[in-house]
Amino acid sequence: MTGDGAGAVTPPRLSLRGVTRRFDSVAALDGVTLDVAPGEFLALLGGSGSGKSTLLRVVAGFERPDSGTVMLDGADLLGVPPHRRPVNMMFQSYALFPHMTVAANIAYGLKREGRPRAEIASRVAEAVSMLRLEGLESRRPHALSGGQRQRVALARALVKRPRLLLLDEPLGALDANLRERTGFELRAIQRESGAAFVMVTHDQAEALALADRVAVMDRGRLVQVAPPREVYDRPATRFVAEFLGAANVITGTRTADGALESPGAACTLRPAAPLPLGVEAVALRPERVRIGPAIGENTAAGRVEDAAFRGESTLLLVRLAGGATLRVLHAEEDGAPPPPGAELRVSWDAASVVPLRA
Amino acid sequence: MRIALRLLPGLWLALLVAAPLALVAVMALSWQAEGVPPYSPPWGGEGINPENLRLILEDPHYRDSLAQSLVTATLTAGLCLLLAAPMGIAIARAGRWRDALLAAVLLPFWTGFLIRLGAWIGLLRDEGWINGLLRALGLVEAPVPLLYTEGAMLLGMVHAYLPFAVLPVFAAATRLDPALEQAAADLGATPGRAFLGITLPQLFPAMAAAFLLVLIPAAGEYVIPELLGPPEATLVGRVVFQEFFGNRDWPVASALALALLALLILPILLFQRLGREG
Numbered sequence: 198m199t200g201d202g203a204g205a206v207t208p209p210r211l212s213l214r215g216v217t218r219r220f221d222s223v224a225a226l227d228g229v230t231l232d233v234a235p236g237e238f239l240a241l242l243g244g245s246g247s248g249k250s251t252l253l254r255v256v257a258g259f260e261r262p263d264s265g266t267v268m269l270d271g272a273d274l275l276g277v278p279p280h281r282r283p284v285n286m287m288f289q290s291y292a293l294f295p296h297m298t299v300a301a302n303i304a305y306g307l308k309r310e311g312r313p314r315a316e317i318a319s320r321v322a323e324a325v326s327m328l329r330l331e332g333l334e335s336r337r338p339h340a341l342s343g344g345q346r347q348r349v350a351l352a353r354a355l356v357k358r359p360r361l362l363l364l365d366e367p368l369g370a371l372d373a374n375l376r377e378r379t380g381f382e383l384r385a386i387q388r389e390s391g392a393a394f395v396m397v398t399h400d401q402a403e404a405l406a407l408a409d410r411v412a413v414m415d416r417g418r419l420v421q422v423a424p425p426r427e428v429y430d431r432p433a434t435r436f437v438a439e440f441l442g443a444a445n446v447i448t449g450t451r452t453a454d455g456a457l458e459s460p461g462a463a464c465t466l467r468p469a470a471p472l473p474l475g476v477e478a479v480a481l482r483p484e485r486v487r488i489g490p491a492i493g494e495n496t497a498a499g500r501v502e503d504a505a506f507r508g509e510s511t512l513l514l515v516r517l518a519g520g521a522t523l524r525v526l527h528a529e530e531d532g533a534p535p536p537p538g539a540e541l542r543v544s545w546d547a548a549s550v551v552p553l554r555a
Numbered sequence: 556m557r558i559a560l561r562l563l564p565g566l567w568l569a570l571l572v573a574a575p576l577a578l579v580a581v582m583a584l585s586w587q588a589e590g591v592p593p594y595s596p597p598w599g600g601e602g603i604n605p606e607n608l609r610l611i612l613e614d615p616h617y618r619d620s621l622a623q624s625l626v627t628a629t630l631t632a633g634l635c636l637l638l639a640a641p642m643g644i645a646i647a648r649a650g651r652w653r654d655a656l657l658a659a660v661l662l663p664f665w666t667g668f669l670i671r672l673g674a675w676i677g678l679l680r681d682e683g684w685i686n687g688l689l690r691a692l693g694l695v696e697a698p699v700p701l702l703y704t705e706g707a708m709l710l711g712m713v714h715a716y717l718p719f720a721v722l723p724v725f726a727a728a729t730r731l732d733p734a735l736e737q738a739a740a741d742l743g744a745t746p747g748r749a750f751l752g753i754t755l756p757q758l759f760p761a762m763a764a765a766f767l768l769v770l771i772p773a774a775g776e777y778v779i780p781e782l783l784g785p786p787e788a789t790l791v792g793r794v795v796f797q798e799f800f801g802n803r804d805w806p807v808a809s810a811l812a813l814a815l816l817a818l819l820i821l822p823i824l825l826f827q828r829l830g831r832e833g
Contacts, residue, residue, distance in 0.1 A: 290734050
């Protein structure tokens with residue numbers, strides 16, 4: 198279903214151009230331009246107030262942008278009221294109809310399409326079996342567990358066979374155990390249905406685990422749109438690096454030859470390629486930092502302040518000579534980690550120094 | 556302290572509900588007598604008097620008054636609900652106007668009940684403002700009889716009881732999850748369909764409560780039929796008043812009051828049952 202045949206020009210399933218939405222004077226969406234391919238699973242990742250939910254509501258039709266265009270398979274969506282858009286949404290609260298049974302909830306959208314009874318019955322049965330809801334058809338939503346409600350909400354949206362499914366924090370209301378399993382199910386269902394999924398989440402692990410591409414949002418703008426591995430390995434901006442959490446963000450001043458001189462780290466970080474002009478911060482992942490005698494010119498001295506055992510590894514907080522803290526991941530297979538208080542030397546490859554735009 | 560708090564509702568019910576009710580029940584089984592109070596209780600030597608209750612069931616005068624009261628109260632409650640449902644929903648969705656509109660619904664309570672009825676009399680009587688206006692416009696020559704009609708009585712009842720119907724609908728409408736109507740739209744329902752099929756059913760329990768909150772006091776209403784209604788509107792409240800103060804027949808008045816209570820228990824049970832199922 199991913200229409201990426203050689204040379205064929207497939208219009209994007211969803212195409213946003215310069216979408217802007219202001220509330221009073223604050224821009225919830227500020228010139229968002231984004232394409233989603235057919236069959237793609239895209240995650241909109243951002244904190245609260247980043248505009249990710251507003252963007253989803255613009256596509257669903259519950260919010261009108263002040264400017265910009267929204268197209269589905271090349272056709273304008275903005276002139277179409279929500280109830281006529283071939284797009285379905287799974288609400289964060291699930292928004293199941295409390296006075297209807299599970300089966301009636303799932304059938305609701307097909308009834309509005311005026312489908313024949315027999316077709317409705319068979320498609321509802323199909324959705325029920327796809328989401329393993331057998332035996333719950335005549336229950337009311339209040340008699341379901343959180344995970345079951347989540348699956349009913351998903352079934353209710355998917356039964357319409359939307360070309361694009363919008364999901365607002367689909368795993369947000371589930372407990373940790375259920376999240377992982379449901380996440381795998383969500384991916385399997387996405388592949389099976391062939392629909393493009395656009396999911397809003399504030400949880401970076403969820404976005405990285407589920408999506409084909411992650412679009413990171415900050416204050417109404419897209420700051421980076423890339424596959425999960427790239428967002429993780431090469432965050433484009435300081436915001437992305439900090440939002441994803443794990444990386445060390447080291448600030449300093451750019452030297453004339455394109456390295457970063459960091460007073461906090463008391464060293465000069467030299468990337469593989471010279472830093473672009475204006476870059477004053479770099480990201481360095483904790484697992485890319487080696488402990489031991491200096492190798493190459495990317496090296497600094499420090500002292501272990503604290504250590505947190507994580508099972509397969511230990512996270513060390515290393516206070517560098519310049520006062521900055523560096524998070525270093527020490528793999529268990531490398532033996533016992535240095536104890537708190539130990540003086541040590543850390544070093545890293547030039548390729549691990551990732552320039553961050555402001 | 557905790558025990559006292561637990562006993563308090565029981566004490567309250569015993570003093571203000573059970574005791575007066577028992578007193579009324581005893582009176583209904585008593586004999587009319589000269590003196591103060593004008594009845595002799597079943598333990599007064601004559602035993603239980605079943606005649607009062609039988610009279611109420613058999614005499615068309617009393618039966619009709621009960622029926623007439625129920626019809627009037629049902630009409631009042633129905634009209635109130637018809638007005639209150641859209642009002643309550645609209646106020647709940649009025650955004651920053653919400654508090655002001657809610658205050659406007661409650662505003663009549665700040666005026667005395669009798670003053671409000673007096674205002675209606677002033678508007679509706681033959682020399683009143685409405686007839687004055689109609690005559691000034693040349694629409695009528697003789698005054699249209701407005702006051703002392705069924706219409707005036709219903710108008711007064713609806714006006715007096717409307718806030719009781721608006722409040723429960725309003726309260727339920729503010730608790731509705733706005734995502735439900737959006738989900739319906741998302742699944743292809745037009746705004747009208749989403750409202751009728753999704754929003755309205757969630758308000759049914761509140762609407763039933765609103766209906767009952769009006770029906771019950773309206774069934775026993777005495778003042779409004781007396782001041783605005785036609786002489787032939789012998790609602791049960793008026794008949795009770797007449798028996799009690801006119802004929803000094805406290806036992807029959809009590810029996811009538813009991814009969815009304817019995818009649819009102821039926822719809823309450825019915826609505827409670829519907830509420831549980833819904």
